[in-house]
Amino acid sequence: MNWLQQSNYSHELHNVTTADGYQLQLQRLPRVGARPVLLLHGLLGSALSWLCLGAEKSLGFQLHRRHYDVWLANLRGSAPHGRHHLELTDVMLEFWRYSFHEHGAYDLPAIIDHIVEHTKRGSGSAEQLPQQELETQQILLIGHSQAFNAFLVLCALQPRYQQHIALMQALAPLTQLHEQVRFDARQVRNIMKFVKTRQKAKRFELFPVGEMRRMCNKKREQCEFYAKTLAGSALNNKKLLEIFNYDYLLQGGSARELQHLQQLWKSGDFIAYDYGPIENLQVYQSIEAMGYNLSHITVPIILYFGETDAIATPEGVHSIYARMLNSVRSVRRIGARKFNHFDFLIASEVKTLVNDKLIELMEQFLAGKLSYVIE
Template structure:
């Protein structure tokens, strides 16, 4: 079936798709990446990072980056699917799936959740044999990678336009944990027919798990095992100099956001032309590429020995992926207070929302088995804060400190040696939570399996 393709003001991304080849515009390919894309009639590429696909059954909206990501999967021999999930408050989320080539009934599905300003691409940056998503797929797991509200894949809503309605951006990571994760989990379990799944989050991906487990405790039993890579819960001892300096003035920044109506955090990252300009500039070896890597080190920590410069173009094309200003402000509040609590709107609004002037703390009495993976050189998550978290949680089954002194926050997804330094420990823990094994975990806390400190 022939498809008519119209590109409106997005020649850079049309060029990217054309480089992939004819299959990028093939109707059977569209149908294969998304169960919803049946009988596409017309594909319209817009300036706003989205592709509108007109089908016999209605209009489907999908991000251009999703199309490229699906082709990356195919390039390396992996199947790829895109599922659009609607949350109970109307946000539309793109979830990328790598289904197993040979399904194993003994393996639970796996949900991989990205961090702040991240996306599902975080788990494929290193390519085959090194990226977490690919390696788990090779082991037979069914991989699901949601994109939280506000990033370039999920910048859409049933009724709100993110470009013209600030109400769209009135969320922090609280709403991601309360609404996005439950919607994704329900969809995954219904689609696979499995009773529960294994969860792995990086950075904010760990934060939102603990929010969900606190605010929606009925979901604790739906998580067979939760693994926190760079657990971001208590942030009192954060060593990042920029974050510490900015956090002191979070109330000022909050007012500034309201007064300027800049509710999208770093709004230009949703512009495909700008992101792919960075990809192009950072792909050439030399001073520009060194500048790109130095900017990364400034934001996430310094570990040049673990950086594979070949992945810089893909990193700069997908990171940062977008978020709301409130997500960053919520973390600033955590740094200042040293508490893991709900968003502080100010005394008057707090009283209206919470019936108290101080936001309530999240309840961390969580029954789900939890593994904590952390690093000494992580400037965002200090070892003291991770230790504090481990003492509060009642069912920590593994504490693992990365045995590499220079390992940083972002290295959990981009370090050259992350497979041997971290992922082998992740795989070892996951084996104990497959369906064919009976796991007995101690609910008293301080009973870690294979503890490494």
């Protein structure tokens, strides 16, 4: 990866194949024997989300300097490292039939299995290792935005994977959305109209690399509105559209991802993808979409929110806490008067406002000294 080579960081490329045939590439900043940390990107992202501000500010590099074994995931659909399949190509409709459900049901199990296999010590399987060694091998998970949804899907559908995760730190998490976001029904309809227009034109990928920048050059005023409302960067208002110039930050995704999030917003619950009554009967044995059972999630969780995040609002993040009282160990507000959704990745002060804080709390947790604080 050019970014890693330019920063003079040694790295490894790891290939993973999911149970449904997607071929994903992971990047690793290796420290053999150290605690593994897995970084999960959100909608439209890729592994580059954690590297794009360079060696001094980006979380991936910062964790490696703190002597963690850093793994960077590329979930299906992210360009170019999540664009391969055993049978499909990315010009086929079938390739793009996924949302965060498939990220959690297929991508995460394959990625975690691979990391566990490459980091276990001694002989024998992970199940045969002493408890203390198992705990040392457990993955520290950090995810942005809908990466938290994928984590919840994994834990709900395959709870055995929880034994491999020591802690989940969720930056700007979102689940239910209904009456918890700072945009209205008209704006949602406009976004979904845009999605449906693309699908009718057989364009199933959402914002291929470079497309957002080209669109914003033509419709600057509209882009400025959505950038200010939905994304940020709140700390860089003079360069509000800069986010859309990050070709390495916006790496594409599936239109179904937005459709699934719209269904969460409409239903007011955390549900699987709704195919409609007839197909739901085939998939879920019910005319309604399946609800995820979150009651058995045991992985400790820390939630982070920004004061002016329009998507993962303070109200929305606190509703996650209220629903997952047994798992959430802390809820933390980013210490800036304005802090929006993508600021967790690209804000000029991201190192001091976000990265230093989550590393500090992570290490307090590992030392058994994490305070129960709800902000």
